[in-house]
Amino acid sequence: MNSDTPAQHFDISIVGGGMVGAAIALALSQAGLTVALIEKQAPIEFEADSVPDLRVSSINLASEAWLTKLGAWQLLQTMRLCPYQRLQAFEHPASIVTFDAAEVKNSHLGHIVENNLLQLALWQQFCTRVSRFCPDSVIALNQSADGACLTLDSGAQLNSALVIAADGGNSQLRQLAGIGTNGWQYQQACLVALVTTPYPQQNVTWQQFTPTGPKAFLPLPGQQGNIVWYDDASRIKQLAALTPEQLTLELLKVFPPQLGKVEVVNSSWFPLARMDANRYYSGRVVLAGDAAHTINPLAGQGVNLGFADGKLLTELIINAYQQQQDIGSQTLFSTYQRKRKPANLLMMSTMDGFYQLFGNDIPPLRKLRQLALTIASRSSALKTIVTHFAVGAK
Numbered sequence: 001m002n003s004d005t006p007a008q009h010f011d012i013s014i015v016g017g018g019m020v021g022a023a024i025a026l027a028l029s030q031a032g033l034t035v036a037l038i039e040k041q042a043p044i045e046f047e048a049d050s051v052p053d054l055r056v057s058s059i060n061l062a063s064e065a066w067l068t069k070l071g072a073w074q075l076l077q078t079m080r081l082c083p084y085q086r087l088q089a090f091e092h093p094a095s096i097v098t099f100d101a102a103e104v105k106n107s108h109l110g111h112i113v114e115n116n117l118l119q120l121a122l123w124q125q126f127c128t129r130v131s132r133f134c135p136d137s138v139i140a141l142n143q144s145a146d147g148a149c150l151t152l153d154s155g156a157q158l159n160s161a162l163v164i165a166a167d168g169g170n171s172q173l174r175q176l177a178g179i180g181t182n183g184w185q186y187q188q189a190c191l192v193a194l195v196t197t198p199y200p201q202q203n204v205t206w207q208q209f210t211p212t213g214p215k216a217f218l219p220l221p222g223q224q225g226n227i228v229w230y231d232d233a234s235r236i237k238q239l240a241a242l243t244p245e246q247l248t249l250e251l252l253k254v255f256p257p258q259l260g261k262v263e264v265v266n267s268s269w270f271p272l273a274r275m276d277a278n279r280y281y282s283g284r285v286v287l288a289g290d291a292a293h294t295i296n297p298l299a300g301q302g303v304n305l306g307f308a309d310g311k312l313l314t315e316l317i318i319n320a321y322q323q324q325q326d327i328g329s330q331t332l333f334s335t336y337q338r339k340r341k342p343a344n345l346l347m348m349s350t351m352d353g354f355y356q357l358f359g360n361d362i363p364p365l366r367k368l369r370q371l372a373l374t375i376a377s378r379s380s381a382l383k384t385i386v387t388h389f390a391v392g393a394k
């Protein structure tokens with residue numbers, strides 16, 4: 001395409017077709033809006049015998065309910081995912097606090113899903129109202145009082161009433177819209193590894209808190225699992241350079257006995273950052289998911305917060321569309337920001353509290369966290385509250 005190519009018109013443009021952007025595109029298109037979805041890289045097709053994606057997420061009941069309404073969850077169930085009924089937290093393997101699905105009268109607390117497959121299930125539900133620009137990316141953003149124009153790398157020009165930035169933590173659109181951020185890089189990083197386990201498919205996810213950082217296990221279908229090892233960033237980089245056989249030996253030295261004699265298949269590592277956009281919109285650009293906030297993955301909440309953003313934002317837009325009002329109005333965006341920013345900040349700060357309380361060996365804090373875990377293990381009321389929190393209930 002060249003610069004003479006006529007501009008194309010859509011109700012909404014979405015930059016980033018990851019889990020959050022794709023769910024938003026699906027919800028809006030199902031309500032009758034036309035959507036341009038710009039994404040750098042399409043999800044990989046599913047093959048039943050493929051090695052699971054290293055990037056997995058724990059999806060809570062609130063997110064599952066929205067994804068079911070959108071019709072993507074049913075498709076994901078025909079691919080690969082693993083439900084879990086119990087969530088365990090402990091410092092010493094002898095004193096485990098267990099949160100059970102029975103506490104919230106449900107068959108499960110959540111599912112571990114592969115990010116790529118969830119994204120794929122959403123993409124496979126798109127109707128013709130979603131026009132994909134993929135692989136493509138944005139080179140320019142121009143805003144006017146009643147709309148925005150995106151120029152893509154391919155030369156395409158897209159006009160729409162608003163642009164949703166769902167292009168992740170390093171959001172280019174957020175920068176083009178001039179929205180600044182607050183945040184920091186944590187001293188810890190995390191290593192994730194796909195492992196085979198000697199046990200049949202497990203229904204429990206657990207996390208051991210140690211002074212150098214948590215060690216977690218997330219079950220996957222069959223005799224597989226995903227481990228997450230948080231530690232000082234320099235230690236994580238050393239571990240990431242090991243062969244699978246060497247890493248297996250290190251894991252078996254450090255992880256608690258309930259892991260069993262696992263074997264590492266492959267691994268990768270991630271830096272950990274906290275980021276909070278100063279505002280969630282500017283002009284006709286509005287942020288959602290990791291483009292608006294990134295959170296310590298300690299309690300597996302990042303994409304669940306992103307889905308909560310997406311659900312509210314799409315409800316507000318669809319409502320305005322049905323009332324024939326401006327779908328990109330500042331009133332709409334400020335309602336969205338007012339409702340989502342405090343909720344996301346609260347979750348971030350809660351995770352930072354956990355990070356500080358459990359990620360050190362200072363004697364008074366050691367006593368405090370032992371006390372916290374003991375109280376949690378003995379109080380069924382507290383356990384029910386924490387379980388409600390974990391599943392994403394209000």
Ligand SMILES: Cc1cc2nc3c(=O)[nH]c(=O)nc-3n(C[C@H](O)[C@H](O)[C@H](O)COP(=O)(O)OP(=O)(O)OC[C@H]3O[C@@H](n4cnc5c(N)ncnc54)[C@H](O)[C@@H]3O)c2cc1C
Pocket residue numbers: 015016017018019020021038039040041056057058059115136137138166167168169171172173190192270288289290291297299300301302303304305306
């Ligand atoms: C180790 C780890 C474990 C985690 N575990 C959990 C968990 O258990 N539960 C949970 O809820 N969350 C978890 N998270 C967080 C979760 O992965 C993120 O919150 C989630 O991926 C955010 O989704 P998103 O769609 O907003 O952004 P992303 O997943 O970052 O997707 C952004 C999309 O935009 C595309 N893109 C980027 N830039 C451009 C561009 N310029 N043009 C076009 N396209 C672009 C990318 O290709 C990508 O597809 C974890 C994170 C980490 C690091």
